[in-house]
Amino acid sequence: MNLTHLDENNRPKMVDVGDKDITTREAVASGVIEVSQEAYDMAMSNDNKKGSVIQTAIIAGIMGAKQTSNLIPMCHPLMLNSIKTDLEELPELPGFKLTIKVRLDGKTGVEMEALTGVSVGLLTIYDMLKAIDKSMVIRDVQLEAKSGGKNGDFRR
Amino acid sequence: MNLTHLDENNRPKMVDVGDKDITTREAVASGVIEVSQEAYDMAMSNDNKKGSVIQTAIIAGIMGAKQTSNLIPMCHPLMLNSIKTDLEELPELPGFKLTIKVRLDGKTGVEMEALTGVSVGLLTIYDMLKAIDKSMVIRDVQLEAKSGGKNGDFRR
Amino acid sequence: MNLTHLDENNRPKMVDVGDKDITTREAVASGVIEVSQEAYDMAMSNDNKKGSVIQTAIIAGIMGAKQTSNLIPMCHPLMLNSIKTDLEELPELPGFKLTIKVRLDGKTGVEMEALTGVSVGLLTIYDMLKAIDKSMVIRDVQLEAKSGGKNGDFRR
Amino acid sequence: MNLTHLDENNRPKMVDVGDKDITTREAVASGVIEVSQEAYDMAMSNDNKKGSVIQTAIIAGIMGAKQTSNLIPMCHPLMLNSIKTDLEELPELPGFKLTIKVRLDGKTGVEMEALTGVSVGLLTIYDMLKAIDKSMVIRDVQLEAKSGGKNGDFRR
Amino acid sequence: MNLTHLDENNRPKMVDVGDKDITTREAVASGVIEVSQEAYDMAMSNDNKKGSVIQTAIIAGIMGAKQTSNLIPMCHPLMLNSIKTDLEELPELPGFKLTIKVRLDGKTGVEMEALTGVSVGLLTIYDMLKAIDKSMVIRDVQLEAKSGGKNGDFRR
Amino acid sequence: MNLTHLDENNRPKMVDVGDKDITTREAVASGVIEVSQEAYDMAMSNDNKKGSVIQTAIIAGIMGAKQTSNLIPMCHPLMLNSIKTDLEELPELPGFKLTIKVRLDGKTGVEMEALTGVSVGLLTIYDMLKAIDKSMVIRDVQLEAKSGGKNGDFRR
Numbered sequence: 001m002n003l004t005h006l007d008e009n010n011r012p013k014m015v016d017v018g019d020k021d022i023t024t025r026e027a028v029a030s031g032v033i034e035v036s037q038e039a040y041d042m043a044m045s046n047d048n049k050k051g052s053v054i055q056t057a058i059i060a061g062i063m064g065a066k067q068t069s070n071l072i073p074m075c076h077p078l079m080l081n082s083i084k085t086d087l088e089e090l091p092e093l094p095g096f097k098l099t100i101k102v103r104l105d106g107k108t109g110v111e112m113e114a115l116t117g118v119s120v121g122l123l124t125i126y127d128m129l130k131a132i133d134k135s136m137v138i139r140d141v142q143l144e145a146k147s148g149g150k151n152g153d154f155r156r
Numbered sequence: 157m158n159l160t161h162l163d164e165n166n167r168p169k170m171v172d173v174g175d176k177d178i179t180t181r182e183a184v185a186s187g188v189i190e191v192s193q194e195a196y197d198m199a200m201s202n203d204n205k206k207g208s209v210i211q212t213a214i215i216a217g218i219m220g221a222k223q224t225s226n227l228i229p230m231c232h233p234l235m236l237n238s239i240k241t242d243l244e245e246l247p248e249l250p251g252f253k254l255t256i257k258v259r260l261d262g263k264t265g266v267e268m269e270a271l272t273g274v275s276v277g278l279l280t281i282y283d284m285l286k287a288i289d290k291s292m293v294i295r296d297v298q299l300e301a302k303s304g305g306k307n308g309d310f311r312r
Numbered sequence: 313m314n315l316t317h318l319d320e321n322n323r324p325k326m327v328d329v330g331d332k333d334i335t336t337r338e339a340v341a342s343g344v345i346e347v348s349q350e351a352y353d354m355a356m357s358n359d360n361k362k363g364s365v366i367q368t369a370i371i372a373g374i375m376g377a378k379q380t381s382n383l384i385p386m387c388h389p390l391m392l393n394s395i396k397t398d399l400e401e402l403p404e405l406p407g408f409k410l411t412i413k414v415r416l417d418g419k420t421g422v423e424m425e426a427l428t429g430v431s432v433g434l435l436t437i438y439d440m441l442k443a444i445d446k447s448m449v450i451r452d453v454q455l456e457a458k459s460g461g462k463n464g465d466f467r468r
Numbered sequence: 469m470n471l472t473h474l475d476e477n478n479r480p481k482m483v484d485v486g487d488k489d490i491t492t493r494e495a496v497a498s499g500v501i502e503v504s505q506e507a508y509d510m511a512m513s514n515d516n517k518k519g520s521v522i523q524t525a526i527i528a529g530i531m532g533a534k535q536t537s538n539l540i541p542m543c544h545p546l547m548l549n550s551i552k553t554d555l556e557e558l559p560e561l562p563g564f565k566l567t568i569k570v571r572l573d574g575k576t577g578v579e580m581e582a583l584t585g586v587s588v589g590l591l592t593i594y595d596m597l598k599a600i601d602k603s604m605v606i607r608d609v610q611l612e613a614k615s616g617g618k619n620g621d622f623r624r
Numbered sequence: 625m626n627l628t629h630l631d632e633n634n635r636p637k638m639v640d641v642g643d644k645d646i647t648t649r650e651a652v653a654s655g656v657i658e659v660s661q662e663a664y665d666m667a668m669s670n671d672n673k674k675g676s677v678i679q680t681a682i683i684a685g686i687m688g689a690k691q692t693s694n695l696i697p698m699c700h701p702l703m704l705n706s707i708k709t710d711l712e713e714l715p716e717l718p719g720f721k722l723t724i725k726v727r728l729d730g731k732t733g734v735e736m737e738a739l740t741g742v743s744v745g746l747l748t749i750y751d752m753l754k755a756i757d758k759s760m761v762i763r764d765v766q767l768e769a770k771s772g773g774k775n776g777d778f779r780r
Numbered sequence: 781m782n783l784t785h786l787d788e789n790n791r792p793k794m795v796d797v798g799d800k801d802i803t804t805r806e807a808v809a810s811g812v813i814e815v816s817q818e819a820y821d822m823a824m825s826n827d828n829k830k831g832s833v834i835q836t837a838i839i840a841g842i843m844g845a846k847q848t849s850n851l852i853p854m855c856h857p858l859m860l861n862s863i864k865t866d867l868e869e870l871p872e873l874p875g876f877k878l879t880i881k882v883r884l885d886g887k888t889g890v891e892m893e894a895l896t897g898v899s900v901g902l903l904t905i906y907d908m909l910k911a912i913d914k915s916m917v918i919r920d921v922q923l924e925a926k927s928g929g930k931n932g933d934f935r936r
Contacts, residue, residue: 014704014706235886367835384588684852695843744852751892
């Protein structure tokens with residue numbers, strides 16, 4: 001086994017997926033942002049505020065997932081079939097958990113799209129709340145599940 | 157105190173920085189990716205491989221920091237003075253720590269640029285190593301320090 | 313019938329087109345910019361001027377259509393087959409009418425690509441003439457026709 | 469008076485603003501989308517739906533305004549100070565009116581940024597409602613007011 | 625024979641590739657940058673420096689190839705299968721030769737992607753070395769070979 | 781003297797320009813595309829064709845110059861004051877010479893913007909004529925002159 005994005009001189013390449021089958025592929029990624037009680041309470045203090053913070057994060061996550069091949073140097077440009085998000089309130093942390101599921105019919109997986117979307121969405125929550133709290137931490141950005149393709153499914 | 161990116165109807169806005177002073181502002185952010193022993197060993201198995209993985213992550217981090225205002229909906233477009241990175245090998249985790257320092261002379265801070273650069277750089281390491289290990293986790297993406305501007309300095 | 317870009321919690325999603333058939337789809341959109349007599353005469357005052365204004369608008373419209381999925385949050389990235397424009401002089405308005413036809417073989421329609429191209433093209437005419445006239449108005453940006461896909465054809 | 473974006477051969481150029489003063493400049497643009505009663509009722513049928521449609525349009529408008537210099541060929545890249553939106557429900561049309569105000573301290577005006585933001589925001593409403601109604605029309609995209617700079621203020 | 629990117633009025637269009645077959649297409653382009661002896665020696669003075677200059681150029685070339693349809697007005701957005709580079713040291717020129725090979729399964733060729741990648745990669749070398757030498761020259765950016773599609777293969 | 785875009789570990793960085801003065805800076809770059817007699821004649825065969833080819837190249841060059849910091853990894857985002865082009869017909873080569881002059885008031889030079897604009901403009905001519913001739917060559921992409929900044933002027 002080797003690093004697929006390195007060529008025979010160990011220099012970066014965008015790996016050839018030409019011989020792979022077009023199959024339905026899906027990836028789910030998630031991540032958490034831990035915020036102060038004050039920032040959490042502010043974001044939750046009324047429905048409109050909460051709505052704005054959450055919607056901005058969701059939209060940024062979806063748009064960010066579409067930018068993956070422009071951001072991650074060796075990622076292939078892909079025609080995604082769908083991007084779906086779930087933003088969970090975590091009052092006990094306190095914080096938020098963002099989950100993004102991406103699907104395509106194509107020759108390569110969409111893990112990076114899901115992970116990039118999660119990262120951009122969580123960064124957006126940071127941006128929306130940073131006037132209250134600069135010590136927020138993004139953590140546990142990880143692949144939850146992946147299916148499709150010949151390498152078999154993955155489930156954390 | 158309120159959420160600066162919401163207007164009087166609690167809808168998103170790009171906050172007005174027109175009255176703020178142009179000062180030298182700096183932000184330092186960091187984050188960690190935890191990888192399997194196998195993935196770490198593969199990345200470290202020879203100097204060229206290591207170099208490619210690390211350089212790709214550093215370049216992606218720098219280019220990602222420059223994309224911040226295109227990714228984070230309420231971020232201002234900014235003319236950054238400098239972007240500097242540090243990529244530390246963590247053999248005991250095992251994993252890598254990426255630190256990015258951004259500077260500008262301007263009217264608003266560069267926390268989001270530093271945090272976005274770190275996220276994109278760590279996602280790139282994930283991408284480079286994901287053929288070996290899909291269970292890698294990005295964690296502790298956080299602001300380390302911030303200076304400049306009237307709100308005072310921040311140090312974690 | 314429901315809003316396809318909202319999920320079960322009424323939050324934005326990029327709707328799943330995975331089960332739709334790949335068919336040839338076409339959309340035609342148009343729009344008008346109404347300008348002052350002085351601005352119209354200036355743009356028409358010689359062939360080179362007219363050519364520059366019109367070419368810049370056409371090229372911007374085509375390039376803008378290709379940016380649709382980066383601009384409209386829930387739009388899918390698509391591999392367009394063709395983009396064709398028509399720019400009609402309207403001496404009696406006075407003004408210009410821009411029509412854009414987009415085609416693809418794919419799983420979702422290209423209305424938004426045609427409409428976005430028209431908007432960007434007309435905004436470009438505004439930009440080219442705004443030193444003469446700031447009161448120009450863009451109007452009647454609308455879908456003219458659409459074919460392909462299971463929802464049936466549309467013709468205004 | 470001439471077309472500022474054409475050179476002595478009547479070919480496009482990005483006009484030189486080097487000799488202009490850095491002043492606070494502001495532009496306000498607006499536009500309307502006329503939708504069917506059915507589409508309007510669907511968008512208004514509950515608070516969450518309405519919130520999602522409106523927030524997506526607002527966020528797209530703000531992000532679109534930031535893309536102006538990438539879309540309109542002769543526009544200068546600018547460091548905007550603020551972007552503020554107002555989305556008004558028009559139950560009698562029925563439809564929606566989007567207004568965007570942009571500010572910067574710089575050497576050139578921000579009309580195009582305000583107009584582009586309005587166009588992208590209204591296109592986004594079209595996209596969110598197009599499963600219900602394909603005959604929606606975007607109209608009256610126009611500059612409302614402009615101040616700053618030596619050419620004097622403009623008010624429609 | 626005519627210019628495929630012009631319509632019946634000789635205005636630009638994105639040519640319709642809808643009737644073309646999906647085949648495996650490949651293009652190889654190359655180009656050279658000629659640098660001063662001093663700049664060449666500096667770039668080669670130690671392995672880390674050389675590695676950084678070369679890796680940055682390679683990564684920029686790959687990322688640039690992916691931006692082709694955003695840069696070249698009439699280029700189609702494409703889902704590339706692979707991008708592979710070769711960067712050759714030319715001690716006698718002195719200078720560097722960059723070769724990029726692009727592949728896709730699609731309806732139109734990838735010459736422009738290969739040529740754009742080469743140009744961006746060579747410009748990046750210029751940028752990395754320009755503190756030493758501003759008189760460097762990029763030359764011989766050209767298509768080396770092309771295969772796939774009904775127009776027959778090309779080999780320089 | 782050293783490579784300004786490498787840090788103390790010889791890894792890429794975006795060099796700090798914070799201490800440099802804001803001055804008026806200008807750069808002029810040029811490049812040539814050599815085409816076959818057949819391609820040249822086709823492009824020149826009537827005024828509209830010639831106009832379309834040349835305008836598309838000029839507009840692409842201007843828009844490409846604005847994308848420099850997104851393409852060249854270590855380039856700073858800049859607020860350009862002006863971009864001006866000259867496209868010269870070279871009937872004896874045959875071919876075309878594109879010259880681009882860029883100006884800004886800022887802390888770093890605009891050589892890369894001028895060179896990138898020239899490259900994108902020439903690539904666009906290649907794209908417009910490639911149905912006739914695939915053996916065209918881009919050459920002599922080089923800096924012609926540079927002024928402003930403490931390092932002194934450059935003139936080829």
